[in-house]
Amino acid sequence: MTLRSRLLLALLPLLPGPVALGVTPVDPLPPQTRTAVSALAVKGVSTTRATEWVRRLTDEVGPRLAGSAGDRAAIAWGLALFRELGFSNVRAEEVPVTAWERGVETAAVVSPFPQELVVTALGGSVGTPGEGITAAVVEMKTLEALEEAVKADPDAVRGKIVFLNRRMARGRTGPGYGATVPARSSGAAKAGPHGALAVLVRSVGTSTSRFAHTGSTSYVPGGPRIPAAAVSHADADLLERLLARGPVTVKLVLGCRSLPPAVSANVLGEVPGRERPDEVVVVSCHLDSWDLGRGAVDDGAGCGIAIEAARLIARAPRRPLRTIRVVLFANEESGLAGGTGYAARHAAELPKHAGAFEADSGTGAPTGFSWSAAESLGPALAAVAELLGPLGAGTLRAGGHGGADISPMAFAGVPLFGLSQESGAYFDIHHTADDTFDKIEPASLDKGAAAFAAMAYAVADLPEIHARPAVPAAHGAR
């Protein structure tokens, strides 16, 4: 999930709290809907093909950074698979993306003791000169501390490498992803105008292994652009200890650079609706990944869930009322061009979107759904959730944006659904070289695919579209 998606979440108007869900005299699910949903939910306790799709994507394509050769291979892979699965209206809808490549990346403490550091460039960072940048390191715990420091001394970071050193906590205590990610996403933008030469950020992630966690960073338009890299925790610890003793000089070499604008694409396929094929429920994930690992957990897992959910629905004895459209979004990690492109291209069609689902929370067991829709949808969701209880996926949480790629549809009132998953280990491998197929939990993906299929089927099969109330236009500004 990107910072942008976190921010969108913050911008969303407050949604109704948990709906009071007493026993209703009338079943909110039509009988045949209930039958179909039950049958789909049951699939979660047997082996589905969800893991197979992740394995094929990661083995046959591997990393797929937006605009790269891997990205193009992934699009071709998705189109071929959708045709193999018999989906209808299989197509790629192109979106323009910025492209960037990594290149060499090394860092070392020069003094007081020579030590190599494990670093990785942040996505979108400029590179250093070929000979690198060698400078004294100044440590700041947070961006707020940086602001304070330059207020007190305008030259506090001038000519230096700023080390943003705040540890992301695992679990629910201490600063989590949302609290630590600003250092990554805007550390360079904040430090550059004060004359800093580069930024090193303690990895935003919880790996206990010596990996650096990448992720996007951005600059202020027209502002200075200084190189930015993440440091592994073990190496950030070393810097912290050395800085506690005295001055530290580091050499940083980054060969990363922006490439000419490129083209990527959302990959779409459909299971046409039984009666209202022009009405749509999107089931989605993002197809792109960072370049360091193979994008198995982020978001190969979500693609396995979404593709398998669509396949399970396609094989159901009775198709839902509306069309299921599976969308593999482009460019979630570094621009959200896929999500914004979809919302723009399909703007006229969004009022006929009964829902949009995204799976982008890794490989953990499903726990339920977040949802943002009209309150009137609550009873039907509760009825489905009850059927998902045996899978452990029966918890509903009102609110949220569903997922980064579908969040641009919020402003058209499209009901949004996010698959909630156990995510204790998610940030251990998030955006690292360690995001590989061996981390996938097949039984959890089976449950996730079944839960996704069941809930999407229900939303696609209800008599009405429960669109959210209109959102003031100002909130729609991106």
Add this chain to the structure above:
Amino acid sequence: MTLRSRLLLALLPLLPGPVALGVTPVDPLPPQTRTAVSALAVKGVSTTRATEWVRRLTDEVGPRLAGSAGDRAAIAWGLALFRELGFSNVRAEEVPVTAWERGVETAAVVSPFPQELVVTALGGSVGTPGEGITAAVVEMKTLEALEEAVKADPDAVRGKIVFLNRRMARGRTGPGYGATVPARSSGAAKAGPHGALAVLVRSVGTSTSRFAHTGSTSYVPGGPRIPAAAVSHADADLLERLLARGPVTVKLVLGCRSLPPAVSANVLGEVPGRERPDEVVVVSCHLDSWDLGRGAVDDGAGCGIAIEAARLIARAPRRPLRTIRVVLFANEESGLAGGTGYAARHAAELPKHAGAFEADSGTGAPTGFSWSAAESLGPALAAVAELLGPLGAGTLRAGGHGGADISPMAFAGVPLFGLSQESGAYFDIHHTADDTFDKIEPASLDKGAAAFAAMAYAVADLPEIHARPAVPAAHGAR
């Protein structure tokens, strides 16, 4: 621990089994010995400085491959620390070592799908030509399978890259280190004569993260020398899956090379004996490490334990009868020049060695000692073990070589002692870039240092030297 040390273990004559240790009417420990040993054992439940020594070694020196600049820095570090601690006769005893450096190392699947692989050169490997080696991969589960294959078809591996693909099991079921390490240490030597171009070995280790485990490999003198590298488990899994589908071509680039012979040194310091300063008990570890990590667990931890044990003994109210000699051995990982050099240089003095202790099993909690000495030592060891029970370090195991570096002293009958430790996680980070200070468990090192000090004190304070029976000369051949 090297393969060599494993082999030495196998060569050792059978030792007496566990000694029957009934209650003895006479305390096998002199009263003042018991008092001192008890006081040392108790140190294990409070904070010692063992972790501080590891932190300083890994922060101030970092990796220290034999013959490298880091190795020289480590020797200087050890000498300075020993002087700081007030040890006597502080000195470096030089030993000649072979030197080797890593250089670039990349590998990628070229077909059927382009995929980068995480690999690392095995220590001592030759490099590839600059443009790398690109060839078809042939998979062999074991060296035995390789032998079978070339018996059936002499060209089975000719012109190919041999992928030795056997997974080391964690815990006590399945093949462990001893069963899987031959592929690493002699895979290239076995495959080269049959025309193989290179060897890729599934990492000998249990990491669940995407690290390749290095370690030494060797060639048959005069035989062909082909490049050899370890592959991370995630990437070995990928190769295995791709090979199950059909032909796989890999490109391997290794820039590693041997360097001119270099000089390293064992670092020695002493706590002179109270009455018999010419008699010695060695407490030791190895100072060198592989180059990928910082040698925190292998064997910074052992050095922390050995140094702290000597320091605790030096501060005891009554020094032991004999001299405690702390030795930081050189070159354990890639030649054992430190251990063999010590035994050779001190050959005349070995009959006056009442014992040699080594700590080289990582950072886990101590469980006790392996020991190889005359049976007559058993009662005293059992009495010490009883005092170590509260630390969890009271288990004695008769037999074993104590540790790779002290094992050359076996042939002079020197009593050998190895610190046994919990080692469930040891092979997760063994010989990887992930061997960094954050993996250290301070409380376990405290216990280890205290147990080491207590047992070494006792052996240094008993009236007699309990040398092992003479070993037939043939067994002494190295």
